[in-house]
Amino acid sequence: MNLDFSDEQKQLRDQVRRFLSEKCPPEAVRAILEGDERYDKSLYAGLAEMGLLGAAIPEEYGGVGLGHLELCVVAEELGRVLAPVPVSSSIYLAAEFLLLAGSENQKSEWLPKLASGEAVGTFALVEGQGRVRPDKIAASVKGGKLSGAKMPVADGFDADFAIVAARDEAGGISLYLASLAGDGVTREVLETIDPTRGQARITFENVSVEPLGATGDGWYIATQVIDRAAVLMAFEQLGGADRALEMARDYALERMAFGRPIGSFQAIKHMLADMYVSATLARSNCYYGAWALGSSPAELPVAAATARVSATTAFQHCSKNNIQVHGGMGFTWAFDCHLFYRRSNGLALALGSLSTWESELIERMSAGNAETAA
């Protein structure tokens, strides 16, 4: 029995934490929130330089070939500091699509650039309001040309290419690799609840694309990649939840009211205890997800949904109560509480909303994996 990270992985965590505490203080997140840049380019370059973007990319494609557990460690640390970088789009999604379904040429062309941070990739799936379903995808490819509009696309304005889910000529859903630099692509930055992570609308008009994976397999491949990304995203959420809890705890220790630290009042203390419970359940469920991601593909569908539901719940819980513990100060622009609140509610929707994942979890359990939760 070993449901823990190894000593080497813990060393990596310490190393990443030190790096991020220097390169990604709250001011760096605020600079993206308040400025014109959509992500922190120097931070992203630094992550690439440390080999963190390529942690799970094999060496033959320019990565460092560690593995997904190491990427989980990195994700948690990025989540703790709300790193304003396109790692989820480029690494959890685009790189995983290429690794799982890309042709040799596609992998050789793009993976080294993703690992080095020279290029950013993303996944363009959603087409507006409502839960994503195959029948709601209207973007289509005819004669190798893609037309349609995708929104929101995370990091879409800054990405060099996108993996696009679109209707193929047989009416099925297929995946296509689209360069976003050429003619026929129009991009627009969208306003969101969390401007520290960019979202865009991308419109394609007869854009030349190449297929990624077999025709008609789009939904199947996307589901697999989204499950992988869900575990990594859950680790980001876990890091954010832990940090929001720590902020609330620190404030409760320092803030005096009625002649005593507010953390001595049970109303506050119990709120913090409940946040700790949420974060602890999420951590244990994330470890389960990490184990499945690393070594049990058969259990990944249930484990990914479990980690994702638990971590989404925990981050939302901790970030909203962090504001509550801070009282009025927590609702000021100057305090960092809203950064966590924004990110928790943004991440809760990325890769599918909480209710979508709840539904997926139970559907997957009833499909034969029920004993895994016993």
Place this chain on the structure above:
Amino acid sequence: MDFEDTPEEAAFRKEVRAWIDANAPKHLEAELRRANFGSSGVVSEDPIAAGKAWQKKKAEAGWACLHWPKEYGGAARTPIERVIWGQEEGPYAALSGPFTIGHGMCGPTVMAWATEEQKRERLPPLASGEEIWCQLFSEPAGGSDLAGLRTRAVKADDGSGDWIINGQKIWTSGAQNSDWGLLITRTDPDVPKHKGLTMFFLSMRTPGVEVVPIKQANGASGFNEVYFTDVRIPDTQRLGAVGQGWEVSLTTLMNERLSIGSGMSAGFPELFRFCMEAEVDGRPAVEDSSVRSKLAQFAVRQSGLKYTGMRAITALSKGETPGPENSIGKLVAGATMQDLSIYALDLQGQAGVLWDESSPQNGRFQSMLMRSPATRIEGGSDEILRNIIGERVLGLPGDIRVDKNVPFKEIPTSGKRK
């Protein structure tokens, strides 16, 4: 990360499995699999006798109280071996219900505080199940505020050194079956409350001890009141110094929370099975989206508990002490059990009110509904557990205590306000 045993652990598991397979009371297995909330599920024979027989068999083969030293009836096994034994014992572990408090709480306290002679005398029969122990702590005026207890121990005035006990305990699990009790008393009401307590152990057959079962809100009677009327016990049955009772009790309480919290099921597998069979609007319940949302939240709480337990086992397997994350166990399990049972009845519609042979899974969810309020109170209420997490895990300051430096006899009580 993996869920595999080390080679040593695998060898140990194999040995345990073979022994249990050859020796367990298999005729009781079906009944034991229906075990629910403190009852072993055994109805075809006396559950206490069945429990004692299984414990004796284990003790004779060296499988009782695995983590205790051999000289006290244990097997000097490692914590991880104890965990593996528990996993392999499976449904038969429910037979050990009568010994949970003795093995988990009283035994460790006796081991930490009694004389060598007392340990060699009292612990082996506890380990082998010959003797059952109970914990005489809570009182009508001292539950969450345990140190507010009022049972008095006074030195006899005949120079014998004996103590005379008068007072009342309550919520004493298993007192009606117990041979021995661990008893905390007040010996000095003139000092602040934590400082005037003293711990003893005594035979439950000592003259003046009277056990009265409490009829609980769910109709069962697992808890008791225990009355002490001029009960005389020798000073040799004192554990720790006079006035050191609070410190001694912490040994017990630390073990209590570990014992009650670890490995608890919140009932999700049973709810899931029910939802696979039940219908909502003519479809299996698990296909309904609102049902799915509810189930998913229960599922992640259950699996969060499961994998939190596995993280603790990981620490034990590496020879480390598990972290504070285990303190969430009972808090999560108790509340989840209650919410989950309410939801299971909801899905049964108006017939959910029934608690009879027509109820799904032998009325499991109705039993859970009626028993779960106690789970949220016993062994540290939800509120006390939140205080513990807040103060010991998160490092928040304790509440301001108006009774801390006041002589016990001057503290206002429910019947006596200033």
